Amino acid sequence: MARAGGIINAVNVGIAVQADWENREFISHISLNVRRLFDFLVQFEATTKSKLASLNEKLHTLERRLELLEVQVDTASSNPSLFAT
Amino acid sequence: MIEVEQSRPLNPVMTFDEVSMERSKSFVKALQELKNLRPQLYSAAEYCEKSFLHSEQKQMVLDNLKDYAVRALVNAVDHLGTVAYKLTDLLEQQTSEVSTIELNISCVNQQLLTCQTYMSREGLRQQQLLAFIPRHHKHYILPNSVNKRVHFSPHIQTDAAKNSFQARARLRPSGIPASKTLSWHLASETKSTLKGIPHASTSTEDARTSGKTSEVFHLIDVEETSRTKSSAAHLQLPSGGPASGAIVQTSGATDAMESSKALTTYRSFENQNRRAIVRVPVRSKSVLSSFFVKQKTSKMKAGSVA
Numbered sequence: 001m002a003r004a005g006g007i008i009n010a011v012n013v014g015i016a017v018q019a020d021w022e023n024r025e026f027i028s029h030i031s032l033n034v035r036r037l038f039d040f041l042v043q044f045e046a047t048t049k050s051k052l053a054s055l056n057e058k059l060h061t062l063e064r065r066l067e068l069l070e071v072q073v074d075t076a077s078s079n080p081s082l083f084a085t
Numbered sequence: 086m087i088e089v090e091q092s093r094p095l096n097p098v099m100t101f102d103e104v105s106m107e108r109s110k111s112f113v114k115a116l117q118e119l120k121n122l123r124p125q126l127y128s129a130a131e132y133c134e135k136s137f138l139h140s141e142q143k144q145m146v147l148d149n150l151k152d153y154a155v156r157a158l159v160n161a162v163d164h165l166g167t168v169a170y171k172l173t174d175l176l177e178q179q180t181s182e183v184s185t186i187e188l189n190i191s192c193v194n195q196q197l198l199t200c201q202t203y204m205s206r207e208g209l210r211q212q213q214l215l216a217f218i219p220r221h222h223k224h225y226i227l228p229n230s231v232n233k234r235v236h237f238s239p240h241i242q243t244d245a246a247k248n249s250f251q252a253r254a255r256l257r258p259s260g261i262p263a264s265k266t267l268s269w270h271l272a273s274e275t276k277s278t279l280k281g282i283p284h285a286s287t288s289t290e291d292a293r294t295s296g297k298t299s300e301v302f303h304l305i306d307v308e309e310t311s312r313t314k315s316s317a318a319h320l321q322l323p324s325g326g327p328a329s330g331a332i333v334q335t336s337g338a339t340d341a342m343e344s345s346k347a348l349t350t351y352r353s354f355e356n357q358n359r360r361a362i363v364r365v366p367v368r369s370k371s372v373l374s375s376f377f378v379k380q381k382t383s384k385m386k387a388g389s390v391a
Contacts, residue, residue, distance in 0.1 A: 026151055030158065037162060044169050051176050058183050065190050072197055 105178060112171035119164040126157055 133150045140146050 023147075030154060033158060033162075037158075037165065041165065048172060048176065051180070055176070055180060055183060058180075058187070062183065062186055062190060065194065069190065069193055069197060076197075076200070 108171070108175055108178065112168070112175055115164065115167045115171050119161075119168050122157075122161055122164055126161075129153060129157065 133146065133153070137143055137146045137150070
């Protein structure tokens, strides 16, 4: 009886260990995917930041050019005698 | 998410602004849904913890927890992917809009530069046109300016007198330059005589000068006739001796006449060429005659010395 009990205990421990290993594997899979998700998010943030920075720089340049054009047009429109032939 | 996209009404007739607005709305919605996942995951984690602690069937709770964790992770990845895709699409749209704006600004800039270039060229052209540069002298432009001397004989004399009389009665009009050249006056007088219209000279002095110059030319004609006569006489006398004095005299006279002629022609040409406001010098017969006498005496002296 004791011997049978011992065997049963060993089997239970074995099953428990196996279950534990499965659980650990499951957790590792989950953690790995979460880390991959995190890496994707970091990469996505860097790419979006660079795109936004270039867009911002383009807008700044366009603003300056527009201001220059506005000044030139105002100068031209303020002196209509220039257009008289 | 697929159900949401299918439920969206497909409206083909939409403007560019409406499309951009729809895109931004969908991005905001996806972001909101991603944000809502966090409290859902927190509440699910608390429920699983309490049920595992208080429940007797722990293995079943654990298996349910594993399935829920996998599905939650997949859901979160799906939401994140949607948000990332919509954000990238929005950024691309904005970049294309900025590029279009840049092209339009370049077009406006080019148009402005073209206008400026045109204005500068127009200004230069106008400035160049303002400067009046006379190309031809008057005596090249006036009619019958070459054959003046041929026509200057008896007709002019009478008409000159007539014109001078008429000019004295009239006032000098303003705005006409005082220094009318001799050739201009003569040409105008010839024109009037040819046309038969009485010509109103500009000033009395000019009329006098024209009259006087007509007299000068008449004198030149007289000199020419005398010169021809003297040359004929010179040819007739073959030998020298007693006729030498006469010859010297005639030659002296001819020389004087030639010099005077040269001088008058030089003076007439000078008057023609002069553009400046200079009055034509008034010549009288007495002055010319005195000049001839002086020349004659000088030539006589030169002849006697030789």
